[in-house]
Amino acid sequence: MQGTSGQSVKVAVVGASGYTGAELLRLLLHHPFAEVVYITSRQFEGKKLTEVFPHFLKSKYENLVFEEYNPDRFSDIDVAFLCLPHGASFPIVKELYYRNPNLKIVDFSADFRFKSPENYERTYRVEHTAKDLFLDSAYGLPEINRSEIPKKRIVANPGCYPTSIILGLYPARIKGLIDTSFPVIADSKSGVTGAGRKANLNLLFCEVNESFKAYSVEGHRHAPEVKEKLELPLFRFTPHLVPMNRGILSTIYFKTDAEREELQEIYKEVYKNEYFVRVRSTPPKTSDVSGTNFCDIYVTKDESNELAVVVSVIDNIGKGASGQAVQNMNLLIGAPENTGLTLFSNWI
Ligand SMILES: NC(=O)C1=CN([C@@H]2O[C@H](COP(=O)(O)OP(=O)(O)OC[C@H]3O[C@@H](n4cnc5c(N)ncnc54)[C@H](OP(=O)(O)O)[C@@H]3O)[C@@H](O)[C@H]2O)C=CC1
């Protein structure tokens, strides 16, 4: 494997037929070192990539064919991306980790996101059978955990909502500006690709279009992820589904003694060297970051009630998933973190 002097990094994408897998392939087309050599899908096994995704016609992927998952195929692979549902990833991580000592794995699922397997089992109600591998895994949100990622062979790509919320709260949290005796509240809205590319009556065009709903109101599995990473004792999260393809907008509230200008200065200062975080002077919209790996953040304060308000936007399959995964791969291979990720939004 080599990332910095031009040699190729051989890549496998397991679960390449889903939304995050397809977006990952699109992003890797623009990566100077990544060479995608193996893609898997159960439902499309044997089909050419371009039969399923014609938008890749005339790309360098024209000869790629979906194959079945086969652990023997990973002997010459440097980085495997697992774009699989939670619970489906950890058996594969376990198998590949021991068979291929040089392989690095970026896992899109929640299977290695928590600090302990017990937290995962409590949240996801699945028995984890690769508990020992937590020791060799890192939470893959580079802006808060950069130094750990290159030291590990498994990177747990964060949840999409947690990415937008954690980045929206991080400067205030590390500077001690959040009054944690009051609940921190996040109200997030997601595009429909957030739910994955599978048949589901609730996601039919007519059921989603021209409508807007809250879901998992009694509690969503991403709340424990945010609570753990930011060590928040009181955190309330409500997700919403909006009729758009991509994007997450999180509006976040916390009680603070800090003045509005102080908050704005601190956010700028904390993120001044972060390529992928843009601290904005007006509230961002999801189309500003669509198709990109940016997280745009606006912070202000409603002085009438001592509440800070943060608006944070990402593309759920960009910084929320596949863009972030490429950023993590860059850290694993020692390449500049924005390699292959300098795309900007189409905007409209
Ligand atoms: N969509 C999003 O915005 C985000 C998603 N994620 C996470 O990324 C992962 C992938 O999400 P997404 O791409 O949206 O999901 P999709 O449902 O669109 O795709 C899932 C992929 O996994 C394969 N797959 C499904 N079930 C299994 C299984 N039991 N064993 C092996 N392969 C399986 C499917 O292919 P096939 O059936 O052909 O084998 C498909 O390629 C999930 O863990 C998701 O939670 C994280 C952040 C954001």
Ligand SMILES: CC(=O)N[C@@H](CCC(=O)OP(=O)(O)O)C(=O)O
């Ligand atoms: C709109 C929508 O349905 N979103 C998904 C979150 C998708 C996601 O990426 O979450 P994980 O990676 O943790 O599975 C949901 O709420 O279940």
